[in-house]
Amino acid sequence: GAVVSQHPSWVICKSGTSVKIECRSLDFQATTMFWYRQFPKQSLMLMATSNEGSKATYEQGVEKDKFLINHASLTLSTLTVTSAHPEDSSFYICSARGSTSGDHEQYFGPGTRLTVT
């Protein structure tokens, strides 16, 4: 149980275009989903926290107009990188927390590698 999927697993796009990444909880309802970015040989940096049906909360330094997050249902959150540039190339990982009160664990997706050319 507690499986999180991401789609696509990798994507290459041209500079200036937008890319949408999906994060799904397959066998549980996720009240909260988190989006992380990981640069090569570095740790995961939390970008934003999204709660179903409400606006995402972005971490300091993360541009909300560039990284659009939608959490329209209890099983799906999307991250759209708008007007992507080469510096946005990174490994994007989502995680989901169950809706059970006190559920502290985050379940991580396999990640999406974005390359902007």
Place this chain on the structure above:
Amino acid sequence: GEDVEQSLFLSVREGDSSVINCTYTDSSSTYLYWYKQEPGAGLQLLTYIFSNMDMKQDQRLTVLLNKKDKHLSLRIADTQTGDSAIYFCAENGSGTYKYIFGTGTRLKVLA
């Protein structure tokens, strides 16, 4: 601020024990976690410890927590080549569900 520090590299011989260390600064953390990341892959939860515990053992894994020194360690017994990966510790602050990840330790197991 919250900072979770780990040593960058660790190299051990197959069959030896590995000890990966982590120091954190948020004393209000409720849970502390250890994750494993293989190249190009997502994160795999190895184990976690509740902040009121000193030790937790799970098969080859032993977690030690020293709250006074804000020090967490992961011991892997009988390390195998398949254990080669990056290991991240993470904490979640009290009252939040956000994780703060450590800098990661790259474990290399020599045959």
